[in-house]
Amino acid sequence: MKNLTAAERVAIARHPQRPNITDYIDGLFTDFFEMKGDRLCREDPAILGGVALYHDRPVTVIGTRKGKTAEESIRCNFGMPGPEGYRKALRLMRQAEKFRRPVFTFVDTSGAYPGLEAEARGQGEAIARNLYEMSRLTVPVITVITGEGNSGGALALAVADRVLMLENAVYAILSPEGFASILWKDAARHEEACGLMKLTAPDLLALGVTDDLIPEPEGGAHLAPARTIREVDRALSRHLAALLKESGPNLAAKRYLKFRKMGVSQSKEAAPPREEP
Amino acid sequence: MNSIFAKRRNRLLAMKALRDNYIPGDRLTVCPKCGQEHQRGAVAKDLFVCPGCGYHFPLGAYHRLSMILDSGSFRELNEKLLAADPLSFPGYREKQRTAQRKTGLNEAAVTATGTIGGRRCVVGVMDSRFFMGSMSAAVGEKITLAIEYAAKNKLPLILFCASGGARMQEGILSLMQMAKTSAALARFSEKGLLYISVLTDPTTGGVTASFASLGDIILAEPGALIGFAGPRVIQQTIGETLPEGFQRAEYQEEHGFVDAVVPRSQLRETLSRLLRLHEKGGRS
Numbered sequence A: 001m002k003n004l005t006a007a008e009r010v011a012i013a014r015h016p017q018r019p020n021i022t023d024y025i026d027g028l029f030t031d032f033f034e035m036k037g038d039r040l041c042r043e044d045p046a047i048l049g050g051v052a053l054y055h056d057r058p059v060t061v062i063g064t065r066k067g068k069t070a071e072e073s074i075r076c077n078f079g080m081p082g083p084e085g086y087r088k089a090l091r092l093m094r095q096a097e098k099f100r101r102p103v104f105t106f107v108d109t110s111g112a113y114p115g116l117e118a119e120a121r122g123q124g125e126a127i128a129r130n131l132y133e134m135s136r137l138t139v140p141v142i143t144v145i146t147g148e149g150n151s152g153g154a155l156a157l158a159v160a161d162r163v164l165m166l167e168n169a170v171y172a173i174l175s176p177e178g179f180a181s182i183l184w185k186d187a188a189r190h191e192e193a194c195g196l197m198k199l200t201a202p203d204l205l206a207l208g209v210t211d212d213l214i215p216e217p218e219g220g221a222h223l224a225p226a227r228t229i230r231e232v233d234r235a236l237s238r239h240l241a242a243l244l245k246e247s248g249p250n251l252a253a254k255r256y257l258k259f260r261k262m263g264v265s266q267s268k269e270a271a272p273p274r275e276e277p
Numbered sequence B: 001m002n003s004i005f006a007k008r009r010n011r012l013l014a015m016k017a018l019r020d021n022y023i024p025g026d027r028l029t030v031c032p033k034c035g036q037e038h039q040r041g042a043v044a045k046d047l048f049v050c051p052g053c054g055y056h057f058p059l060g061a062y063h064r065l066s067m068i069l070d071s072g073s074f075r076e077l078n079e080k081l082l083a084a085d086p087l088s089f090p091g092y093r094e095k096q097r098t099a100q101r102k103t104g105l106n107e108a109a110v111t112a113t114g115t116i117g118g119r120r121c122v123v124g125v126m127d128s129r130f131f132m133g134s135m136s137a138a139v140g141e142k143i144t145l146a147i148e149y150a151a152k153n154k155l156p157l158i159l160f161c162a163s164g165g166a167r168m169q170e171g172i173l174s175l176m177q178m179a180k181t182s183a184a185l186a187r188f189s190e191k192g193l194l195y196i197s198v199l200t201d202p203t204t205g206g207v208t209a210s211f212a213s214l215g216d217i218i219l220a221e222p223g224a225l226i227g228f229a230g231p232r233v234i235q236q237t238i239g240e241t242l243p244e245g246f247q248r249a250e251y252q253e254e255h256g257f258v259d260a261v262v263p264r265s266q267l268r269e270t271l272s273r274l275l276r277l278h279e280k281g282g283r284s
């Protein structure tokens, strides 16, 4: 397969016909039952979640939802969740823990929605709470970054034992346009930003931020969705089998250590904290 | 012996605090909120609160520590932990050196142990002068080490937040600090220990969406901007002007995300009271 530039991968990751959460649910699971609402305020269609069978095993499935048609896109706010979406996701994850079933999350979002109501209802708190609670779930958690994974809005569903990434998916602190406009006050330099941000699946695997890369058909997942979904299935099965061998507390402890190690300063001038006198 | 060290530590903090608010040749201070000019000395005497309108000026990290901790109790943790350049980002090293030279800080957060009203605690303070208080891997690591130090020594933890968001030059590793610090706080909390977060102007982005919002008790300074998305981004997204006072400390209190808005003049006393209220058995 020819080497794509980071900017080319961003374009593929955003392709409107790229398989979305509904395609993955149809292709990977049976007997999906959708569960709605955060039990506090409202239902947020930007996140879809529920219970389903994965190779006959009950699992909790949660994913950000981008529409394929204009109408669908508007209804699910272009895949940009509000706090209610994150709180619903947390409700479902806690339920998964209660019923001892694994959690699969699928991430494809340009970020958490930067809106007035989202702020009024605590977008920051909702994301923070998910990071906090996901870090100590005692059931297996596997995340697949399927398209764009931008900002805390993506991370709020991705504190997982295994973070898998489709070959042309991207995962970043924010969109390349946002990055260029913050750093250089010029959103038009987004292609240049793509090259510097280390947002591609191979880059992130090398940085240790993700755990595996799922191959895509030449040219991108939208050209052969069924084949892509088969590859995702293969990766999910393999990682789930490994995680099911671990005890709940062990999973949480290892997940903690995985994130604990991220970005430990290279300059090694740090003295360990001294004991209290 | 102990008192000699305490005196030396106190002098060190006082010197660093002085550097924090030293601006050469600047005798008058203009308040960015009401526009009035005040003698710098008068503003300093009021803990850097505008005598005219009550605007709370941003504080340097050491200056803040010198206001909050009992004199002589300050002991810095992981002072020498410096930012790396994990993505080999062009120009980042030079920018770090410039920021270090300008502020006298090694990073955008200072962590320390000390006492408040005689009660030992761990205090972390973010400094918005250093890369706008953005979250680098080193900031995340310092905060996490402070949380772990507090957990290990069974001490209450206080974090003063101030952040413009992510450290762009560290990209995804900046994002991962949100997970790292939040996970560390979950473990800290399981030990039954107290965490107070104090939100100061501005607390936005990844810091809001991680440790800032996870306090057992969340305090805020009057007028502080507190939010996940910045007001400019929200305004661009929704295409309307934002209501007066949107995302300010008082707004967050009204919407249920802050326990109390506490003026700077009462902050030390409030923290001291809260530490006392959370002592084992509740006795003073």
Ligand SMILES: [Zn+2]
Pocket: B031, B032, B033, B034, B035, B036, B050, B051, B052, B053, B054, B055
């Ligand atoms: Zn004023």
